[in-house]
Amino acid sequence: MQHPHGVQPWGNYLLNGGKEVRSAGLGRLRILSDELILAVLAQLPACSLVTCSATSKALYCFCNHEDLWRALTLQEFEGNFKYQTSWQHTYLAAARLVEPKKQLSHAPLKIQGFYSDLLYQPWFCATTPIREEWLQRDNLERRSGLSIADFRQHFELPNRPVVLSDAAKSWPARKKWTRKYLRKAFKGHKVVAGNYPMEFDDFLAYSDAATDDMPLYLFDCKFAAKAPKLAADYEVPEVFREDLFAVLGERARPDHRWLIMGPQRSGSSFHKDPNATSAWNAVVRGSKKWILFPPHIQPPGVHASADGADVATPVSLVEWFLNFYEAAQHGRVRPLEGVVRAGEVLFVPRGWWHLAINLEQETIAVTHNYVSSAGLPTVLAFLETGRADLVSGCAEDERAHLHDRFVAALRQQRPQVLEACLEEERSKSKMRSLASLFHGDTDAHLQDACKRHKGGCKGPGGADKVTGSPAVFRFNFADG
Template sequence: MQHPHGVQPWGNFLLNGGADIRSTGLGQLRVLSDDLLLTVLGLLPAKVLLSCSATSKALYCFCNHEELWRALTLQEFEGSFRYSGSWQHTYLAAAGLTEPGSQPSCGPLKVQGLYSDILYQPWFCATTPIREEWLERDNLERRSGLSLEDFRQHFELPNRPVVLSDAAKDWPAQKKWTRKYLRKAFKGQAVVAGNYPMAFDDFLAYSDGATDDMPLYLFDCEFAAKAPKLATDYKVPEYFAEDLFGVLGESARPHHRWLIMGPPRSGSSFHKDPNATSAWNAVVRGSKKWILFPPHITPPGVHASADGADVATPVSLVEWLLNFYDAAQRGGVRPLEGVVRAGEVLFVPRGWWHFAINLEETVAVTQNYVSSAGLPAVLAFLKTGRADLVSGCAEADRADLHERFVSALREQRPQVLESC
């Protein structure tokens, strides 16, 4: 399968005789590296970008790079757009420069002799098949019919992941949460996808046509307020019923529950959950591939600052799989991994690095929580006084979260506070 503009990876340059159109096509811009050139082009307004694309075949390829047009669309229109097959065409339609729903009169121009990993890699990651070897390993422990005490002793206290294969199978959501049902539930409401408010129908249109290497992901912490009946379609599994942040009240506690939905290849890159909390993630429809590393093992290809405030990862999930999955298998500590399917719930212990990629359109519910077992870690985290590391609350409420939490525990759950 060929890049839509004929761009080839840099490794093909010598194989094809060492001739390219970059230098002559870019003129004085040829001194810029590809990533710096894209940074400069990303500063241009759309009409100037279109004009530049007509000056040479090389600039045509750079100026039509999908990542530039995705950034322009999201910066100017946020979530107020209807996806039209490509980000450039989506931008033009949203800006009123083409008719909504119309299609380009001709296909993209294909060039010969342009080699660029920066242009080629995102397209390759978006189109390369998900490999069987990425899916076949399954060393996550799976349990059904687990008692509360067994869960606490064998998983929560030792801080070990487990898939609870029967914890969500009886939820009404398993049968009810079709696209039609969700569309009706969110009628007149905007959902949050890629950090932008978007009409649910527009998100579905995007999901159906998305060709990104890292598709937008619906991740909404206010879904229960926007669509109250969704909150009645599931129940917190009994293993996670104790959530001590609840003593703060719903409006004062950090964000803790999210509806998650996305097309294939969407998901979450490696991260640790906020505020030293643990989490559970239940798949309602579809399936997710999970990869988890224990707290003391930073995944290959991931670079985290000492305080955990900043984490740099590869741009897309498939890019990590292509470049680092094999290295992870050869490391001293291999990851825990497996596919979690509809009706199953994954327990994600505090501090564990985790990565999840949707293998098909997937709908899930996740909640972060603080139990008695995890309370000491959460209090220690909040006591550091690093308000910039606290997540899920208004900026004004971060600095005193530890004080407010301890005060509420002392009043409502003193025995838990005394025992930790």
């Protein structure tokens, strides 16, 4: 299959005789990298892009790059568009410059001798099949009939992922959530896809026709308010029902539940969940491939700032699999990974890096973020850092005060849970003081001292009482 405009990767340059049209077509701009040229073109309005595309073969390829037209469409029309055969066609139809649902008057030109890895890669990722070898590895632990006590002891306290294979098997949503049912449920309301509100029918039309390397997908934290009957079609699995943020009330707590829906290749790139919370993710229809790394292991291809506020990842999920999946298998810690199918629920522990890619054309899931007594110390420590910019899911003016509001509500409604948490922190503080007395001494002496204090150095979740509570994870996770 060939790129629609004839763009080739630079690896083909010598194979094709060493002739290229980029330098002559760009003139003095040829000294700029492809990234800089696209950055300049991204500042232009649509009419200027069209004009530039007619000046040379090289600029034709740049100015017709789908990512530019996707950005223009979303910037100008947000979710108020009906997807056509391409993003350029979609923009022109939304701007009423062409008739919707009619083919454009000209076929794309195929340029000979134009090479660009930057322009070629998104198309290659969008057209590369999801490979079988990416799906074969499955080392996620799977359990059924798991009791609350067993879940807490073996997974929640050690902070380990697990797939609950039977937790959502009997949900009414498994049968009810057809397109017809969801259309009726969302009638009169828009859904959020790619952070933009759009009509549910328009989202379905986009999902069916999109050829993006990273498709938009529905990620809506207000779905239960818009369509209350959807919330009645599933129930929180028993092992996740202790959710201490509930003491704040539904309106005052951070966003915590989302309906997720999207076509094949859509999903979430690597991130840690917001506010140091844990999560569960239940697949209602379709299936998802998950890759998870423990908190202290940064996934290959992912670059995070020291405070975790900014995370740079490959543009698309398929791009990560193409470039980094095999490298991940040979790192010092291999990821946990597997396919989660309809009726199964994945527990995502606090602080774990994770990626999820939808494997079927219509994959639907429900996810909740929550804080139980096992994770409360970490959540309170995170909220107490004073970095309001790292708090997610609240109005901007409420972020800085979330810690105090949460503690006050716990003190009033769950005082025993709060006191147990504070006592644990006091114990850890004593151990830090004790450890400081042995500064510069041998590890053996320090470990002996720890063993004499309450029987060991390990706290909930495997936290080391010498060094204190688990690392405080900071997030800037935009919904979606």
